[in-house]
Amino acid sequence: xxxxxxxxxxxxxxxxxxxxxxxxxxxxxxxxxxxxxxxxxxxxxxxxxxxxxxxxxxxxxxxxxxxxxxxxxxxxxxxxxxxxxxxxxxxxxxxxxxxxxxxxxxxxxxxxxxxxxxxxxxxxxxxxxxxxxxxxxxxxxxxxxxxxxxxxxxxxxxxxxxxxxxxxxxxxxxxxxxxxxxxxxxxxxxxxxxxxxxxxxxxxxxxxxxxxxxxxxxxxxxxxxxxxxxxxxxxxxxxxxxxxxxxxxxxxxxxxxxxxxxxx
Amino acid sequence: xxxxxxxxxxxxxxxxxxxxxxxxxxxxxxxxxxxxxxxxxxxxxxxxxxxxxxxxxxxxxxxxxxxxxxxxxxxxxxxxxxxxxxxxxxxxxxxxxxxxxxxxxxxxxxxxxxxxxxxxxxxxxxxxxxxxxxxxxxxxxxxxxxxxxxxxxxxxxxxxxxxxxxxxxxxxxxxxxxxxxxxxxxxxxxxxxxxxxxxxxxxxxxxxxxxxxxxxxxxxxxxxxxxxxxxxxxxxxxxxxxxxxxx
Numbered sequence: 229x230x231x232x233x234x235x236x237x238x239x240x241x242x243x244x245x246x247x248x249x250x251x252x253x254x255x256x257x258x259x260x261x262x263x264x265x266x267x268x269x270x271x272x273x274x275x276x277x278x279x280x281x282x283x284x285x286x287x288x289x290x291x292x293x294x295x296x297x298x299x300x301x302x303x304x305x306x307x308x309x310x311x312x313x314x315x316x317x318x319x320x321x322x323x324x325x326x327x328x329x330x331x332x333x334x335x336x337x338x339x340x341x342x343x344x345x346x347x348x349x350x351x352x353x354x355x356x357x358x359x360x361x362x363x364x365x366x367x368x369x370x371x372x373x374x375x376x377x378x379x380x381x382x383x384x385x386x387x388x389x390x391x392x393x394x395x396x397x398x399x400x401x402x403x404x405x406x407x408x409x410x411x412x413x414x415x416x417x418x419x420x421x422x423x424x425x426x427x428x429x430x431x432x433x434x435x436x437x438x439x440x441x442x443x444x445x446x447x448x449x450x451x452x453x454x455x456x457x458x459x460x461x462x463x464x465x466x467x468x469x470x471x472x473x474x475x476x477x478x479x480x481x482x483x484x485x486x487x488x489x490x491x492x
Numbered sequence: 493x494x495x496x497x498x499x500x501x502x503x504x505x506x507x508x509x510x511x512x513x514x515x516x517x518x519x520x521x522x523x524x525x526x527x528x529x530x531x532x533x534x535x536x537x538x539x540x541x542x543x544x545x546x547x548x549x550x551x552x553x554x555x556x557x558x559x560x561x562x563x564x565x566x567x568x569x570x571x572x573x574x575x576x577x578x579x580x581x582x583x584x585x586x587x588x589x590x591x592x593x594x595x596x597x598x599x600x601x602x603x604x605x606x607x608x609x610x611x612x613x614x615x616x617x618x619x620x621x622x623x624x625x626x627x628x629x630x631x632x633x634x635x636x637x638x639x640x641x642x643x644x645x646x647x648x649x650x651x652x653x654x655x656x657x658x659x660x661x662x663x664x665x666x667x668x669x670x671x672x673x674x675x676x677x678x679x680x681x682x683x684x685x686x687x688x689x690x691x692x693x694x695x696x697x698x699x700x701x702x703x704x705x706x707x708x709x710x711x712x713x714x715x716x717x718x719x720x721x722x723x724x725x726x727x728x729x730x731x732x733x734x735x736x737x738x739x
Contacts, residue, residue: 289717289721292721292724293720293721293724296724296725296727296728297724297728299728299731299732300578300582300724300727300728300731301578303731303732303734303735304574304577304578304731304735306735307735324552324556325552328552329548329549329552333545334724337586337590337720338717338720338721340590341589341590341713341716341717341720342713342716342717345594345709345712345713345716345717346709346710346713348709349706349708349709349710349712349713350706350709352709353706353709408732408735408736409735458601458602458605458606458707458708459598459599459602459708461598461706461708461709461712462594462597462598462599462601462602462708462709462711462712463595463598464709465594465598465709465712465713465716466590466591466594466595466598466712469590469591469594469716470537470590470591470594473537473541473586473587473590474537474540474541474544477540477541477544477545477548478544480544480548481544481547481548481551484548484551484552485551488555
């Protein structure tokens with residue numbers, strides 16, 4: 229464990245150099261991935277497979293996390309609401325926090341952990357077992373078969389998963405509010421509707437596109453750079469979730485700042 | 493033959509880890525090294541993510557508060573309270589699951605693939621004793637520390653952001669008047685449970701690795717997903733109990 233390759237945990241003198249090299253690789257992977265997608269050369273069947281992985285196969289975990297997150301949000305905001313006596317605001321406060329921040333961040337983190345890590349593991353395994361070299365040797369470009377399907381699948385599907393989890397979280401929040409906190413569900417839902425949260429909903433979905441792009445770029449780049457056998461694949465997966473998480477938080481703040489600038 | 497195959501479920505691994513902790517506690521030197529590995533080396537990552545989260549929380553909180561009432565003097569109190577009660581333990585737990593959980597699973601998986609896990613059993617030790625128990629002890633100590641550090645980073649970044657963007661004086665922002673002792677109790681319960689759960693869930697995923705490099709990658713993925721879900725479930729259970737008992 230002492231020689232682990234986790235860049236963000238390493239006290240190496242070459243940290244800056246490695247980080248710059250990583251950013252360069254990130255740009256190259258993203259650029260070539262997008263170029264292939266725009267020219268329509270992405271592999272059709274592999275794209276379908278990737279779409280299945282990121283949506284249908286992730287749905288159980290995503291909705292479980294969203295339901296739990298919805299309950300937590302309503303339990304925790306209930307204390308603040310009760311102390312001010314504003315029962316009618318609970319739905320609004322809950323919906324606002326959930327739609328604009330909590331659901332997108334939770335979904336993106338779970339997405340990074342599930343689909344991003346899986347992509348890195350798959351591409352990394354191909355890399356360490358020499359399959360990537362074999363493809364290049366035969367004159368086959370790996371991009372249309374490996375990273376382009378990931379970009380096509382992740383960028384549009386992450387907002388879709390956020391929308392699904394918004395629904396789950398709101399259902400869980402309404403149930404939690406009426407069963408545990410004791411707020412009338414009608415009042416809860418009405419206050420959410422009257423809060424006019426369309427702006428927050430849209431902002432959450434727009435964030436999804438950025439998060440999807442970050443996770444796709446990070447997971448493909450790290451997968452293509454894997455060296456060092458089985459433990460190398462494990463460490464690359466480790467790096468993938470770490471860098472994706474940092475990227476998600478950075479882009480969340482950026483979208484927040486830019487959104488308000490554009491909206492006002 | 494995989495001698496470790498019957499020790500890879502989460503309940504079984506939890507039981508044998510706890511038994512090991514009681515009967516043959518890992519030596520202190522090893523635990524200290526693991527604390528360095530899990531805590532010190534995650535500190536930068538946890539601080540960076542929580543700092544961004546603190547700024548997000550302040551930004552959203554203040555923008556929404558301004559729509560109702562143009563006075564932001566109470567914003568700091570609410571941000572600090574929610575950070576301590578909810579988001580500090582939750583986000584830190586997720587980040588530890590990502591960084592530490594993935595590391596544990598990658599190492600355990602590599603040991604299984606290279607037959608070192610079987611060698612441990614043959615020599616009279618066990619993966620629970622050698623791999624999981626030291627990290628279990630390290631995370632019990634390290635995760636609460638990381639949670640506190642993360643909350644400090646988040647609140648500080650949020651305070652600086654509030655001072656620059658919303659011109660809230662730091663003296664007004666850093667007001668812990670709303671934070672009660674039970675908020676800290678809830679925070680630490682969540683942090684301890686996260687610390688106890690992540691190494692076991694991640695270790696179980698790592699030890700159930702099958703065949704070669706593909707297996708290690710998949711086991712690491714499973715470890716991250718399972719321990720992240722475990723963190724969210726812990727958050728839910730503790731909040732639920734706190735809410736029902738009126739804290």
